Amino acid sequence: xxxxxxxxxxxxxxxxxxxxxxxxxxxxxxxxxxxxxxxxxxxxxxxxxxxxxxxxxxxxxxxxxxxxxxxxxxxxxxxxxxxxxxxxxxxxxxxxxxxxxxxxxxxxxxxxxxxxxxxxxxxxxxxxxxxxxxxxxxxxxxxxxxxxxxxxxxxxxxx
Amino acid sequence: xxxxxxxxxxxxxxxxxxxxxxxxxxxxxxxxxxxxxxxxxxxxxxxxxxxxxxxxxxxxxxxxxxxxxxxxxxxxxxxxxxxxxxxxxxxxxxxxxxxxxxxxxxxxxxxxxxxxxxxxxxxxxxxxxxxxxxxxxxxxxxxxxxxxxxxxxxxxxxxxxxxxxxxxxxxxxxxxxxxxxxxxxxxxxxxxxxxxxxxxxxxxxxxxxxxxxxxxxxxxxxxxxxxxxxxxxxxxxxxxxxxxxxxxxxxxxxxxxxxxxxxxxxxxxxxxxxxxxxxxxxxxxxxxxxxxxxxxxxxxxxxxxxxxxxxxx
Numbered sequence: 001x002x003x004x005x006x007x008x009x010x011x012x013x014x015x016x017x018x019x020x021x022x023x024x025x026x027x028x029x030x031x032x033x034x035x036x037x038x039x040x041x042x043x044x045x046x047x048x049x050x051x052x053x054x055x056x057x058x059x060x061x062x063x064x065x066x067x068x069x070x071x072x073x074x075x076x077x078x079x080x081x082x083x084x085x086x087x088x089x090x091x092x093x094x095x096x097x098x099x100x101x102x103x104x105x106x107x108x109x110x111x112x113x114x115x116x117x118x119x120x121x122x123x124x125x126x127x128x129x130x131x132x133x134x135x136x137x138x139x140x141x142x143x144x145x146x147x148x149x150x151x152x153x154x155x156x157x158x159x
Numbered sequence: 160x161x162x163x164x165x166x167x168x169x170x171x172x173x174x175x176x177x178x179x180x181x182x183x184x185x186x187x188x189x190x191x192x193x194x195x196x197x198x199x200x201x202x203x204x205x206x207x208x209x210x211x212x213x214x215x216x217x218x219x220x221x222x223x224x225x226x227x228x229x230x231x232x233x234x235x236x237x238x239x240x241x242x243x244x245x246x247x248x249x250x251x252x253x254x255x256x257x258x259x260x261x262x263x264x265x266x267x268x269x270x271x272x273x274x275x276x277x278x279x280x281x282x283x284x285x286x287x288x289x290x291x292x293x294x295x296x297x298x299x300x301x302x303x304x305x306x307x308x309x310x311x312x313x314x315x316x317x318x319x320x321x322x323x324x325x326x327x328x329x330x331x332x333x334x335x336x337x338x339x340x341x342x343x344x345x346x347x348x349x350x351x352x353x354x355x356x357x358x359x360x361x362x363x364x365x366x367x368x369x370x371x372x373x374x375x376x377x378x379x380x381x382x383x384x385x386x387x388x389x390x391x392x393x394x395x396x397x398x399x400x401x402x403x404x405x406x407x408x409x410x411x412x413x414x415x416x417x418x419x420x421x422x423x424x425x426x427x428x429x430x431x432x433x434x435x436x437x438x439x440x441x442x443x444x445x446x447x448x449x450x451x452x453x454x455x456x457x458x459x460x461x462x463x464x465x466x467x468x469x470x471x472x
Contacts, residue, residue, distance in 0.1 A: 003441060007191055014195040030211070034204040064195040066204065071362045071370055074215060074377035077208070101212045101377040 014061045018147075020159070025136060028158040030103045031077055034066045035157045038076035038100070042093050042129065043119075044083025047143040048110040052080065054146040055153070062150045066157035073099040078156050079106045080149075084116040084125045085132050097133040107152055108135045111142040118142075161412050162250035166240040172421060173239035173397070177389035178202035180396070180428055184436035191440045206386055212378035219279040220375065227274030228376070228383035234267040235390040244397050245420040246409045247322035256315040257305045260398075261298055264350065264391065268294050271384070275372030282364050286371025289447065293356060293368065296454035297349045303461030304343040307335050307468045308402060317398070324405030331405065335468035338460050340403045345457035347399055351392040353435060355445040355453070366444060393428060396435070400427035 041049060055062045056069060070076050073096045085093060097106065108129040111117040119125050129135055139152045182199035189196025216225060241255035249255060268290060275287035309315045311330060312323045324331045349356040352369040361367055364374070373384050401408055407423030409416035445453060 007193075007440075010193050012190075012195065013193040017195070030208075032204055032208045032211075034201060034208050036205070058192055058194040061189075061194045061196070063189070063197050066197060066201060068197075068205075069362060071364065071367070072374040074375055075381055077212075099215070101215050103212070 013058045014064070015059055017064065018151075020154070023155065024158040025105070025155050027103055027105055027136065028156055031157060033157055033159050035068070035078045035105075035153065036070040036076045037067055037078045037080055037153065038070055038073045038096065039080045039082075040089075040093055040096050042081050042083045042089040042113070042132075043086035043125070044110065044112055048082035048112075051143045051146050052082070052109065052149055055149040057146070060146040060150050062153050065150065065154045065159050067150075067153040073097075074101065076100050077104060078153070079104065079133070080109050081106060081113050081129045081133070082109045084112045084119045084122070085127060085129055086124050087126050088124070090126050090132050093129075093132050105136040105156055106133050107137045107139065107156065109139045109149060109152075110144055111140060114138050114140060162246075162248060165246055165412055165417065166250050168417075169242075169245050170236050170240040172424075173244065173390055173393050174236065174386070176425060176428065177386065177393040178206055180393050180432045181389045183429060184432045187433050187436035188440060191437060202385075202389065206382050209382035209385070210379055212382075214376075214378040214380040217278050217280075217375050220274075220277050223270070223273040223277040224375070225380075227270045227277075228380045228387070230270040231267045231387040232383050232390075234263040234270075235387045235394065238263050238394050239390060242394060242398060243318040243321040243401060243408065244424050245417055246412055247318040247325065248410070248412060249318055253316060255317075257302065257309065257317055257320075258315060260317060261301050264301075264394075265294060265298050267387065267391065268350075271369075271372050278375040280375065282367065282371045282374055286368055286374075289368045290372060293349055293450065293454070296451060296458065297346045300342055300346040300454065300458045300461045301350065303458065303465055304339040304346065305402065307339040307461065307464035310465070310468045311335075317402075321401050321405050321408055322410050324402070325408050325410055328406070331403065333468070333471070335464045335471065336403065338464035338467060340399070342457045342461035342464060343399055343402070345453065345460070347395040348435070349450070349454055349457075351395050352388070353392075354439045354442045356450055358444045361444075366447075396428055396431045397424065400424070400431055 108114055113129045115128050116125055137152050139148050181202045186196045186199055238260050241249050241251050272287040272290045275283035308320050312320050357368040376384050407420055409420040
């Protein structure tokens with residue numbers, strides 16, 4: 001059996017987790033160590049999406065800290081947003097935020113989400129994420145490392 | 160009085176254990192995928208948090224949407240109370256037989272399918288229609304597989320079937336039992352929304368069955384739906400365990416026997432959960448149009464089990 005042999009030879013690929021979150025967000029207490037995450041790409045180049053995918057991969061494994069990606073904003077506590085908010089994505093982003101039940105948090109991932117990055121002033125760009133929905137945490141970087149994204153999510157789950 | 164207390168205790172045990180079973184299955188899967196994975200308690204954390212959050216009702220949703228979580232939890236708790244998990248003598252033995260248990264499970268499934276339609280979204284309706292296709296094929300298999308066991312006992316009462324197995328273990332190992340076990344195992348996977356019929360971890364709306372119906376639930380309602388789904392999995396695995404591995408079930412309501420029965424029940428559940436989770440690592444989801452073939456196969460196994468048990472008995 002190829003797969004059984006593979007499972008045995010690979011073993012555990014998750015890297016040892018660094019020490020606990022530096023400063024848990026004040027809102028993290030209401031979530032009680034679990035955060036369902038919904039992701040919205042508001043106009044990014046997909047670089048940040050690849051890094052978010054890596055943050056939930058076996059190596060960085062954000063799930064061990066209580067974060068889990070979900071399929072619906074109704075199920076979510078945390079909204080991760082990437083990219084400068086484009087004119088066309090401002091409405092869907094606002095609707096996604098409004099579809100989330102309280103308490104809800106927004107994490108802006110990447111330089112573009114914080115200050116439009118290299119796309120600032122583009123004709124299709126409306127502005128940074130904080131112009132459209134209130135932002136609770138930011139992850140700098142272009143693109144941010146998966147470890148930085150995991151650290152931001154740990155600040156939300158408090159674990 | 161004691162049977163009622165026993166039923167309540169059994170329901171509480173299933174309610175407590177169900178999220179832990181989901182956590183254990185996720186942990187086993189994570190371990191086999193090379194991940195560290197969440198804690199076994201994580202589903203309880205999620206439930207606790209969601210129970211505190213506000214439920215949101217979509218603008219177009221009606222009474223079915225708001226009632227479905229309560230119906231789903233009520234039917235699951237009722238089945239958890241009356242099924243022979245700890246003791247073979249429930250308060251409603253004679254009433255709560257196989258047909259009632261399958262009917263209650265179907266009632267919960269139909270309530271959720273109506274709720275999916277009630278939201279008026281495309282994915283809700285799609286999930287509901289798929290769930291009904293699967294339910295229409297699974298429920299007869301569930302009935303047939305257990306009928307094969309009930310011909311031996313002469314009763315459709317689940318407690319009587321489990322009691323007969325516990326007191327006369329030789330009768331458990333028959334060709335009919337093996338066929339019925341295979342049929343019931345496939346039906347359990349389909350009914351509980353596990354691979355290869357439905358993927359509980361999917362984020363692709365186009366492949367969803369159970370998830371598509373609950374996309375619009377939030378907060379407390381979502382917690383109830385998820386909790387009930389975990390309880391249904393626990394109930395089905397518990398029935399599978401007690402019908403085909405009936406040892407350890409208390410045949411008289413003696414406190415010591417019941418404590419042993421509770422421990423054995425939890426161990427059996429954990430073993431079956433690990434087996435299902437490990438099996439899922441090796442499986443891909445079946446194409447939706449291949450699912451009826453799989454379920455027709457399990458129905459044929461159930462039919463053969465009934466024929467075998469009536470011919471060979």
